[in-house]
Amino acid sequence: MAKKKFYVVWEGHKTGVFDNWKTCETAIKGYAGAKYKSFENEALAHRAINENYWKYVNKKPASASTSNQNAGGGPIMKSISVDAAYSSASKNMEYQGVYTADKSVWFKRGPLPKGTNNVGEFLAIVHALALCKQQNIDLPIYTDSQTAMAWVNNKKAKTTLAEEPSNERLFEFIERAENWLKENTWKNKILKWDTRNWGEIPADFGRK
Helix, strand or coil, X not given: CCCCCEEXXXXXXXXXXXXXXXXXXXXXXXXXXXXXXXXXXXXXXXXXXXXXXXXXXXXXXXXXXXXXXXXXXXXXXXXXXXXXXXXXXXXXXXXXXXXXXXXXXXXXXXXXXXXXXXXXXXXXXXXXXXXXXXXXXXXXXXXXXXXXHHHHHHCCCCCCCCCCHHHHHHHHHHHHHHHHHHHCCCCCCEEECCHHHHCCCCCCCXXX
């Protein structure tokens, strides 16, 4: 006889602990970015529902500290991908972060007037770092911007963008991000997305 399992749904149409797969499947089917896991112990399942999802599902790949690839040569799917988009027509910029494996959106900001793509990429990385620290999530973060990675490393957005009344809010975000980098440490690895071999980064806005 198969051992009875209990299912925890952290995010879905309905959340909680379920004692059968059929009920769990109904709670998550068709729900983008559903977060769930099975347990063989009912007590552990009830404890898990009150704790962070990533504590139970995220196992950091051994190669994450030295490479931007997993053992199979592709990206680490248990990761966050960030990207920005700039419209030359509207002069607006926006950025977002998604869970690489299923492209579910974790955060999105914008459109912000009179921005640049590099600024958006920089803010997206810092947003992801801050979110991870707040929620105690130790996931690698992918970006396709070498410039943004350098800015984060230097804790300074070296943009030539001119500040003006229309983008005052954007510069407030930049200052806040720079201060966060100076005042905090993080465990997350910031990795370069290999667009040539992997295609567009999952956080891409698809407007090319």
